Amino acid sequence: MDKQFDKDLNIRLKTADNEKESALQLAEAKLTNIFRQELSNKANELLQLKSQNPALLTQELSKKETEITSMKARMQQAEIKQQLAVSVAVSSIEKERNQLANDLKNKEIASTLLEKSLQKNSKTPWLLGMMP
Structure with a gap:
């Protein structure tokens, strides 16, 4: 009976660890996607700024x-x-x-x-x- 309890406990612990690992991987993937999207947005914004009319940039600088x-x-x-x-x-x-x-x-x-x-x-x- 103790062996069965230990076995069930180990199975549940492994399942919990696996779920935790999956949740961490999912959260990491979500964060990676968010960061990639933000990086892409910033890169696009930078390209837009670079392509703006130089006179406008000169005016802003002034x-x-x-x-x-x-x-x-x-x-x-x-x-x-x-x-x-x-x-x-x-x-x-x-x-x-x-x-x-x-x-x-x-x-x-x-x-x-x-x-x-x-x-x-x-x-x-x-x-x-x-x-x-």
């Missing part, structure tokens, strides 16, 4: 060159705008920095003058007290 030139001009314009924005920002920061440096310098001068004034004022009464 359009593409115009588009490229336009894109380059827009890129250059964007770069110039960006450089201008950076220059304005840097100029503003430099102006603020210079103003802060001047403010600091003015405060240092005022502090020095105040210090000298306080020193002078503190010496003056002492000198006045010594005079007859």
